[in-house]
Amino acid sequence: MALLEVRNLHVEFPLGRKTLQAIHGLSFALDKGERLGIVGESGAGKSVAAFSILKLIAKPGRIAAGEVIFDGRDLAKISDEEMRQIRGNRISMIFQDPMMTLNPVLTVGTQMVECLKAHRDISDAEAKRLAIAKLREVKIPSAEERFENYPHQLSGGMRQRVVIAIALLTDPAVIIADEPTTALDVTIQAEIMGLMLDLCRDHAVALMLITHDLAVVSQVTQKICVLYAGRLAEQGPTRSIITQPKHPYTQGLIKALPQQNEPGARLFQIPGTMPTLDDVPAGCAFHPRCAFADELCRREVPEPRPIGDHRVACHHAEKVASA
Amino acid sequence: MEYLQFAVKRLVQATIVMFVISLIGFSIQDKLGDPLRELVGQSVSEEVRDELREQMGLNDSFPVQYARFITKAVRLDLGNSYFFKKPALEVIADKFQATMELVIGATLIIVVFSVPVGVFCAINPKSWISRVIMTLSIVGISVPVFLTAIFLIYIFSVELGWMPSFGRGDTISLGGWSTGFLTWDGLHHLVLPSLSLASIMLPLFIRLIRAEMMEVLETDYIRFAWAKGLVRRRVWFLHALKNTLLPVITVGGVQIGTMIAYTILTETVFQWPGMGFVFLEAINRVDTPLIIAYIIVVGLIFVVTNTVVDLIYSLVNPTVRLVGQKP
Amino acid sequence: MNRIRLFMDSDLVFRFGRDRVAQFSFALFLAFVIAAFAAPLIAPFDPYDPMQIDLMDSEIPPLWQDANTDPRFLFGTDAQGRDLLSTILYGTRISLIIGFCAVALQILIGVSIGLISGYVGGRIDSFFMRLADIQLSLSTLMVAIIASAVFKATFGTEIYGNVAILVLVLVIGIAEWPQYARTVRASVLAERSKEYVDAARVIGLPRWRIMIRHVLPNTLSPILVISTVQIANAIISEAALSFLGLGMPVNKPSLGSLISSGFEFIFSGSWWITVIPSLVLVALILSINLLGDWLRDVLNPRLYKD
DSSP states (O other): OOOOEEEEEEEEEETTEEEEEEEEEEEEOOOOOOOOEEEOOOOOOOOHHHHHHHHHHOOOEEEEHHHHHHHETTTTTHHHHHHHHHHHHTEEOOOHHHHHHSSSOOOOOOHHEEEHHSSSSOOOOHHHHHHHHHHHHOSSHHHHHHHHOOGSSSHHHHHHHHHHHHHHHTOOSSEEEESSTTTTTTHHHHHHHHHHOOOOOOOOOOOEEEOOOOOHHHHHHHHHEEEETEEEEEEEHHHHHHHOOHHHHHHHHHHHHHGSTTTTTTOOOOOOOOOOOGGGGGGSSTTOOOOOHHHHHHHHHHOOEETTEEOOOOOTTHHHHHO | OOOHHHHHHHHHHHHHHHHHHHHHHHHHHSSSSSSHHHHSSSSOOOOOOOOOHHHHHTSSOHHHHHHHHHHHHHHHHHOOOOTTTTTHHHHHHHHHHHHHHHHHHHHHHHHHHHHHHHHHHHHOTSSSHHHHHHHHHHHHSOOOHHHHHHIIIIIIIISSSOOOOOSSOEEEETEEESSTOOOHHHHHHHHHHHHHHHHHHHHHHOOOOOOHHHHHHHHHHHHHHHHHHHHOOOOOIIIIHHHHHHHHHHHHHHHHHHHHHHHHHHHHHHHHOOOHHHHHHHHHHTOOHHHHHHHHHHHHHHHHHHHHHHHHHHHHOTTOOOOOOOO | OHHHHHHHHHHHHHHHHHHHHHHHHHHHHHHHHHHHHHHHHHHHSSSTTTTGOOOGGTTOOOTTTTOOTTTTTTOOOOOOOOOOHHHHHHHHHHHHHHHHHHHHHHHHHHHHHHHHHHHOOOHHHHHHHHHHHHHSOOHHHHHHHHHOOOHHHOOOOHHHHHHHHHHHHHHHHHHOOHHHHHHHHHHHHHHHTHHHHHHHHHHHHOHHHHHHHHHHHHHHHHHHHHHHHHHHHHHHHHHHHHHHTTTSTTOOOHHHHHHHHHTTTTTTOOOOOHHHHHHHHHHHHHHHHHHHHHHHHHHHHTTTOO
């Protein structure tokens, strides 16, 4: 049985006159130590998916249907206290912008120790020792000193290391990383991503990596889910998704990767933009941007169906795959 | 080092403001009433007047006169009150204690109630208690202080007879400061004036704390705190509250100044023997030195509280970037 | 026509249609404004006309009281024998005029300084913003009390009574510009960096014209929200000043001076002279504040209310 399994998840935001469907029927599974990538443009519902696993969706969002099975328990049904004991303990999270993730008025040390003490019955001194050890593990120089610092005394890359250290403090089974390098300088993005990959391998932690960057996902993960406008477009093993995409949107994303082109060649771009959630077209949400679209696509929403080892939500997947 | 720089800058600004206030005070002295008439009356001939005028330096140029005014002012000499026949500053200093006790009483009420109530409303925005509190607070903001004062008197003094309606009651002198906090009668007299003075600030602070805290609760670092699996108590009362109260401190500092203004209203209704009461009397009597003394003392209170609050705020809040400081 | 339809379709109108409190407070406010400005038409007496006032009529209780009432005076009369209803209507008019004019003055000063500050930048900008800091750190009420006190002491009570409206508008109007200036300045700075400003310059439009046409519409909703609160505050400040005897004189009373003149009679039993104008004042301010609160919720997309 999978460690974490999301089944037919629906998330909605009731806003004034209408209700927005942020996620519509998402399913995936994550095994122990496995690394999964959730890919999509901003607004596709990736972050909402991440937050709904921990039941931390921003108000007024709510899980409308579906199950989140972790360790054999449905997280959607357990009590608040049971959920608290899982958060930051069994499932940790790394946020997008390290400048905003750490509380500006508490020291790094306070924010680390409190996490340990929330889940373990240990002394302050022991917690401090463990925290400093973790800071060393994420390669923060002069860890003792940093332990006493306030977040604003650290650079962005340093802060993200601290966040990673906090995520790893309690030896979690799963880490959910929501665009962990997007807000950082390009020069240190690869460094932080490499560090995360190493740490997840060393500790056999399962990683759910949420990103818009297909290149990063292809290097780090074993499985990929591609989301479009709140729905699954395609999912499957990373290698196979990259080499044999069966959804026109995935194809477009791969064609848009720089290294697929000759140097100096013009980058490919999928025409048009993703619809916002309050303006999703009828039928397949992707049809206005799709070269394969026909009457069927404009009328009916394609349900995900297995094709080879992928699951693809496209009426014409076979045609697309052979094109 | 950066802090010192910041402090110096802030002090310079405070000095400039005080300079402007003293300039205003001086111009008032120049325009308001005739010092000669106050000294010698109407019955003196024009020549004698001119001579006196010359002797007193009233014919000197503006800068010279101002320089004389300011040298006296720093020696705490703002002239004698025409009515009380003693130094104006002394009169104000006497009344200062009564006003400050009123401000302290009101501040206590505000601090004790606004924080828990504001936090409760931020944490439970949908509960009916919060809705009732928010509705009451907007009613509270809409009732002018002097009306609250009048109705408190009407209900608790006139109708019920529970509370005294005017004056300070018994006071005890503590090393030159006469306080009403230490006698039963004094405290009794403090209740209604403090309540009415607090009546406008309390709803303002409840709303401010609620709004700030609700904003803080939406931030990423609070979400991260939840994601770490911390207990509610810690997220709310450490992570969120600390970030909520820091900006509230600044507003609080400014509001102390505002409260001094409102003391004029409460003191008038309750005939509280404070600075504001004396100031209004001075206006009606055109007691110029007393008016100037009040303006300068109140200006000083404003400037000092604002400066001190700013300095403390930047000390307490680790995120305030001071001039030229690198992260 | 198109614009009217656009307005009718807007979120503002939709949410107004669903919010009882907003509808009620708007209706109340509108009723006050109409009644106040129609005072010369609907008031049974003219409180400014000494010929219509008879001292013999003083302190007559309102009609619903048991004894000594007079059918001519619905709300009774004050200590000088004026019909309280008429005096309240005229007083509300004065309070509203001062509130509206003072806020108009605040907007005029604040928006101009904000535009100049954001547009010119540099030393002028930092000078104005410093000034705004200082201005905000001093309490408006305090500044207004001192300023009107000095005016009164300079002019003497007689002359001051005649120019009181003007002084009050100036004093309350000048002291509260920084909020507007800051809002407009922030908006100018945000617009300045946008490309169309440069683009429009290339085709030869003067920059200030583009700014005014684009910046001002953007600041409309914050200005509206600030203004409702400011009108309420201006009316409160005016009432407070009048209560202290630094505002409108007794022969031309605003709500504040009316309350003040009745204060001494509250203990002798003539409560209505104070209580009825007080209720009117509170209801007026409350209606504006409720409206302002609702506007802030609707127009500020960051504060979503469910």
